[in-house]
Amino acid sequence: MTDHWRNFIRPLTWRCKWTELRIKEIDSLALKYSKELAEYDKGKHTTPDQFSIEEFGSKSLPFLGEHRRNKANKRRKRKKVEETTEIGSYTSHHYIFSYLGTAHLS
Numbered sequence: 001m002t003d004h005w006r007n008f009i010r011p012l013t014w015r016c017k018w019t020e021l022r023i024k025e026i027d028s029l030a031l032k033y034s035k036e037l038a039e040y041d042k043g044k045h046t047t048p049d050q051f052s053i054e055e056f057g058s059k060s061l062p063f064l065g066e067h068r069r070n071k072a073n074k075r076r077k078r079k080k081v082e083e084t085t086e087i088g089s090y091t092s093h094h095y096i097f098s099y100l101g102t103a104h105l106s
Helices: 003-044 087-093
Strands: none
Touching: none
16 A cells, blocks of 8 residues: 555544444443433333332322312302393483483383
């Protein structure tokens, strides 16, 4: 091999070796992360009774009581003035209609 060829090839071989090292690093990280994910998934499928309350807060434990939840409260309908009062007496005492009298409204 000539010196010219070595000088021409050296940067390419260096890039190839560097790329191979990066691929090996990425493969090792992928293997590491896949192991961590497998451990996480395995821990995710355990039942809550296997853990103590000290490990997790009380909010993370399910409610095991037999009490049912209260039903949602329904809002009361408003009492309509039209249904509770007589319209004739209401309009005769209203400040807008009082000067006209009830004879004009009927």
